[in-house]
Amino acid sequence: MNSKYKRILLKLSGESLAGNEKHGINFDTVASFCEPIKKLTDDGVQVAIVVGGGNFWRGRSSGDMDRTRADHMGMLATTINALGVADSLEQLGVDVRVQTAISMRQIAEPYIRNRAIRHMEKGRVVIFGCGTGNPFFSTDTAAALRAAEIEAEIILKATMVDGVYDSDPEVNPNAKRFDKLSFYDVLEKDLKVMDSTAAAICKDNNIDLLVFSIDNPDNIYKAVTEESVGTLVTNM
Numbered sequence: 001m002n003s004k005y006k007r008i009l010l011k012l013s014g015e016s017l018a019g020n021e022k023h024g025i026n027f028d029t030v031a032s033f034c035e036p037i038k039k040l041t042d043d044g045v046q047v048a049i050v051v052g053g054g055n056f057w058r059g060r061s062s063g064d065m066d067r068t069r070a071d072h073m074g075m076l077a078t079t080i081n082a083l084g085v086a087d088s089l090e091q092l093g094v095d096v097r098v099q100t101a102i103s104m105r106q107i108a109e110p111y112i113r114n115r116a117i118r119h120m121e122k123g124r125v126v127i128f129g130c131g132t133g134n135p136f137f138s139t140d141t142a143a144a145l146r147a148a149e150i151e152a153e154i155i156l157k158a159t160m161v162d163g164v165y166d167s168d169p170e171v172n173p174n175a176k177r178f179d180k181l182s183f184y185d186v187l188e189k190d191l192k193v194m195d196s197t198a199a200a201i202c203k204d205n206n207i208d209l210l211v212f213s214i215d216n217p218d219n220i221y222k223a224v225t226e227e228s229v230g231t232l233v234t235n236m
Helices: 014-021 027-042 069-091 114-122 139-150 183-188 196-205 218-223
Strands: 007-012 046-051 096-100 126-128 154-159 180-181 208-213 233-235
Touching: 007 014, 007 139, 007 208, 014 046, 014 069, 014 233, 027 069, 027 218, 027 233, 046 139, 069 126, 069 208, 069 233, 096 114, 096 233, 114 139, 114 233, 126 218, 139 154, 154 218, 180 183, 183 196, 183 233, 196 208
Parallel strands: 007 046, 007 154, 046 126, 096 126, 154 208, 180 233
Antiparallel strands: 208 233
């Protein structure tokens, strides 16, 4: 394989892990995501993963609940997903470590930057749970932060659509898909790529972002080996 990148961070939404059930974890779906991840590690690509928790809990939809408590519940949901993805990867023979931003030593390592990098250098996949460990920050922001910390070259954001559009393609059939964008455009036009904090971290740290559809799980592999998958967001 002719990989374009040595070290990547893959962002998986919680919703994608639920498959057609829309809630919980569909392990057949998760296994389909893990197969291309294994192919990448077999080819020597260093892989880190950040998972969302929306298949179990969405803090912003928690009504009158205290926001901090709601976000803490969301962090626990991401940990369930991290453990589920880890198990599926291990069944494929991939060496995995789960690290969480909130200490829960009985089930995962605490997040330690240097240890995470060392794991990846040894060929292990590292899965980051609990977001940033702080309320009021999304898992997109966690992905951008961890990518900057571990010096990943790109964030691969696997979504339910095949790239970035100028409007919602489910609402507007004439929506235009972009092949390439700048982070300046994303922030100025308020495009729904990731939240503005995450986009600013990527922009300030010169981390590329590739947004692509997870409907074909092999896009995870293609994103590292081919030019034509999804929308690439860079500093241009």
